[in-house]
Amino acid sequence: MNEVPASIRLIPLPGLPEVEPKTDLAALIKDAAHAAGIPLAGNIVVVCQKIVSKAEGRLVPLESIDPGEEAREIAAAHDRDPRQVQIVLDESRRVVRRGNGVLITETRHGFVCANAGVDLSNAPGEDIAVLLPIDPDASARRLYEALSEPDAPTPVIITDTFGRPWRDGLVDVALGSAGLAPIRDDRGSRDRAGRELLVTQPATADQLAAAAGLLMLKSAGIPVVVVEGFPIEGDGGVRQILRDPATDLFR
Amino acid sequence: MNEVPASIRLIPLPGLPEVEPKTDLAALIKDAAHAAGIPLAGNIVVVCQKIVSKAEGRLVPLESIDPGEEAREIAAAHDRDPRQVQIVLDESRRVVRRGNGVLITETRHGFVCANAGVDLSNAPGEDIAVLLPIDPDASARRLYEALSEPDAPTPVIITDTFGRPWRDGLVDVALGSAGLAPIRDDRGSRDRAGRELLVTQPATADQLAAAAGLLMLKSAGIPVVVVEGFPIEGDGGVRQILRDPATDLFR
Numbered sequence: 001m002n003e004v005p006a007s008i009r010l011i012p013l014p015g016l017p018e019v020e021p022k023t024d025l026a027a028l029i030k031d032a033a034h035a036a037g038i039p040l041a042g043n044i045v046v047v048c049q050k051i052v053s054k055a056e057g058r059l060v061p062l063e064s065i066d067p068g069e070e071a072r073e074i075a076a077a078h079d080r081d082p083r084q085v086q087i088v089l090d091e092s093r094r095v096v097r098r099g100n101g102v103l104i105t106e107t108r109h110g111f112v113c114a115n116a117g118v119d120l121s122n123a124p125g126e127d128i129a130v131l132l133p134i135d136p137d138a139s140a141r142r143l144y145e146a147l148s149e150p151d152a153p154t155p156v157i158i159t160d161t162f163g164r165p166w167r168d169g170l171v172d173v174a175l176g177s178a179g180l181a182p183i184r185d186d187r188g189s190r191d192r193a194g195r196e197l198l199v200t201q202p203a204t205a206d207q208l209a210a211a212a213g214l215l216m217l218k219s220a221g222i223p224v225v226v227v228e229g230f231p232i233e234g235d236g237g238v239r240q241i242l243r244d245p246a247t248d249l250f251r
Numbered sequence: 252m253n254e255v256p257a258s259i260r261l262i263p264l265p266g267l268p269e270v271e272p273k274t275d276l277a278a279l280i281k282d283a284a285h286a287a288g289i290p291l292a293g294n295i296v297v298v299c300q301k302i303v304s305k306a307e308g309r310l311v312p313l314e315s316i317d318p319g320e321e322a323r324e325i326a327a328a329h330d331r332d333p334r335q336v337q338i339v340l341d342e343s344r345r346v347v348r349r350g351n352g353v354l355i356t357e358t359r360h361g362f363v364c365a366n367a368g369v370d371l372s373n374a375p376g377e378d379i380a381v382l383l384p385i386d387p388d389a390s391a392r393r394l395y396e397a398l399s400e401p402d403a404p405t406p407v408i409i410t411d412t413f414g415r416p417w418r419d420g421l422v423d424v425a426l427g428s429a430g431l432a433p434i435r436d437d438r439g440s441r442d443r444a445g446r447e448l449l450v451t452q453p454a455t456a457d458q459l460a461a462a463a464g465l466l467m468l469k470s471a472g473i474p475v476v477v478v479e480g481f482p483i484e485g486d487g488g489v490r491q492i493l494r495d496p497a498t499d500l501f502r
Contacts, residue, residue, distance in 0.1 A: 004471045008261040010462070097500040104500065112417045161453070165416060165501035166363045167424075168492045169434040169454025171461070183420040184468075202412070202464065203420025210422070210461030211261070213453065214481060217435075220255045230465060241419045249348040249355065250416035250501075 005229045011038055012215040013224040021057035026146030029224055038226050041152030045143070046212035048223035049160045049175055050119065050130060052139050058131040060087055074103065084118065087129050091116035107132060110242040111175065113162045133158065136176025137237030144178035155179030155232055159209040159216075165250075172213030174205035174238045181234025182206075183241045205238055256480045262289055263466040264475040272308035277397030280475055289477050292403030296394070297463035299474035300383060300411045300426055301370065303390050309382040311338055325354065335369065338380050342367035358383060361493040362426065364413045384409065387427025388488030395429035406430030406483055410460040410467075416501075423464030425456035425489045432485025433457075434492045456489055 015032045019025065029047070033040050053059075067075070067082035071089055075082035078101050085103065089095075092105035096112055107116045109132070117132040133139045140156045147154040158176035163169075174182060182205035212225035245251050266283045270276065280298075284291050304310075318326070318333035322340055326333035329352050336354065340346075343356035347363055358367045360383070368383040384390045391407045398405040409427035414420075425433060433456035463476035496502050 004263050004265075004466060004468075004473055007263070008462075008465055010259040010261070012255050012258070014255075099500050100498055102500065110417075161451075166361075166494050166499060167454065167457070168494050169452045169457065171454050171457050173418075200412075200468075201420045202468065203418065203422050204465070206418070206420065206422050207461045207465050210458045211259075211465060214259055214455070214458050214462060215255060217255075217451075217453065222255055243417050243419050247351055248417060249350050249353065 005231060008211075008230050009228040010211055010215055011226045011228060012220075012222040013038060013226055014222070016051070016224060019051040019054040019223075021054065021059065023055045025051060025055040026143050029143075029147065032224070033226065039228075040147055040154045040226065041149055042154070042232070044155045044157065044180065044208060044227040044230060044232070045147060046157045046159055046208060046216075046225045046227060047140075047143065048216055049117070049132060049136065049158050051223045052133050052136070052143075052158050053130050056133055056139065058133060060129045060131060062087075062127040062129060074098065078103065084115075084120070084129060087131070088116045088118050091118060091131060109136065109175075110239070111162075113160070117160055117175075132160070132175065137178065137239050138176070140176035140237070141178035148179065153179050153232065157205050157208055157212075159212065161213065172209040172216065174203075174209045174241075177205045177236065177238050179235055180204065180232050181236050182238050183236075184233070203241060205241070256482060259462075259481050260479040261462055261466055262477045262479060263471075263473040264289060264477055265473070267302070267475060270302040270305040270474075272305065272310065274306045276302060276306040277394050280394075280398065283475070284477065290479075291398055291405045291477065292400055293405070293483070295406045295408065295431065295459060295478040295481055295483070296398060297408045297410055297459060297467075297476045297478060298391075298394065299467055300368070300387065300409050301381060302474045303384050303387070303394075303409050304381050307384055307390065309384060311380045311382060313338075313378040313380060325349065329354065335366075335371070335380060338382070339367045339369050342369060342382060360387065360426075361490070362413075364411070368411055368426075383411070383426065388429065388490050389427070391427035391488070392429035399430065404430050404483065406486075408456055408459055408463075410463065412464065423460040423467065425454075425460045425492075428456045428487065428489050430486055431455065431483050432487050433489050434487075435484070454492060456492070 062083040065083040067086040071086035072082045075085045097104040105116045119130045136158045144156040159172045161170040184202045215225050313334040316334040318337040322337035323333045326336045348355040356367045370381045387409045391409050395407040410423045412421040435453045466476050
């Protein structure tokens with residue numbers, strides 16, 4: 001992006017029906033966009049993971065879970081449902097932090113977040129947990145392929161809201177991406193004074209996720225936002241921006 | 252925001268001249284917006300900290316610095332300029348992590364970031380360090396008051412690009428804010444199934460910062476972005492979203 005776009009527009013997609021397992025999510029998004037007169041060609045579609053997970057059937061009834069000893073111990077210490085804790089542990093590589101009723105883990109994908117992204121809110125029933133997609137980059141790619149037309153790509157980002165260290169509040173981050181580079185490599189380019197910019201690598205997918213998150217308030221029921229005007233470059237999955245543990249100062 | 256806006260537009264502000272110490276930044280922004288036909292009334296102005304710091308004269312010539320023993324030791328271990336390290340230490344409460352040539356500290360404000368936000372790129376001369384504003388919330392409030400018209404507020408967010416644990420790449424975050432609530436408290440509201448949402452607190456200021464960051468690529472020289480269409484609520488500084496160390500699992 002050497003030329004700056006005149007503007008970027010974030011458009012909430014209205015009219016999406018409730019998503020059920022085996023729903024054809026790409027077809028729902030296409031129909032809703034068509035009905036609302038919102039073009040998808042050349043634009044970016046940002047999708048909340050919850051509806052992706054539901055469409056993929058990533059739902060677990062709590063009553064199906066028989067919590068083990070570790071889950072019971074953590075649940076007792078933090079006033080949690082041991083069945084939910086068991087699901088979180090099953091979805092995790094390791095527990096990163098525990099405290100204040102919060103369980104922060106590293107998911108099997110490598111995301112560090114509360115409860116391994118397992119959620120009860122907006123689930124189909126009180127006792128159903130919604131898990132993250134098994135492979136959010138693959139989910140994004142399937143949607144990208146189904147939404148794109150020949151010569152008119154529609155990149156896809158799948159997002160979730162994460163807390164972060166040191167700051168209160170949640171921001172939306174990218175879990176999966178396809179059809180655009182999740183990170184922009186400006187290393188080697190120069191600043192306005194001609195000095196080389198050594199470490200400027202904007203995490204484009206996460207910036208787009210946060211931007212779309214401005215319209216994805218849970219209470220408003222907007223799980224899809226279309227981004228218009230952002231110059232599309234490259235192609236890759238979010239997996240490539242998960243930091244290598246060997247160079248991560250926070251492991 | 253119970254009603255969802257039809258869209259949000261992110262508009263880069265072109266035509267800003269180079270900012271010098273004692274520049275009247277609000278006047279520059281007003282003039283540039285007027286020349287470009289971009290209304291400020293009722294919109295949010297997102298400003299890169301670099302030009303705020305320059306206008307406030309937060310510039311330190313490296314030749315004025317006599318590095319102490321700790322700075323020399325750290326600089327030697329990480330192949331850095333000891334004078335720059337001394338400035339970073341002077342701006343910091345504590346060193347959070349060291350390694351891979353990176354020095355992550357907690358600034359006097361309470362931000363955790365690389366090099367206490369001290370930067371050499373885009374500085375007026377090769378040997379000038381640009382420091383963060385002394386009180387970014389106060390800087391934002393001064394701009395907010397100067398940009399707002401009676402009955403037509405123009406909230407202001409001052410941003411910088413930060414790395415983060417566990418993920419590569421940089422995202423823009425809010426350092427200061429005025430004229431809008433930096434965090435939205437949805438606790439007590441209900442999801443679509445009527446269940447209470449317990450912990451949904453979007454960090455609005457940071458989501459806006461990241462959204463604006465999509466247009467603030469350093470090489471493009473766009474330090475101000477106007478956000479149109481986002482419903483403005485509340486008023487507060489970023490300081491209120493810095494996590495209380497007592498409840499922070501990452502201290």
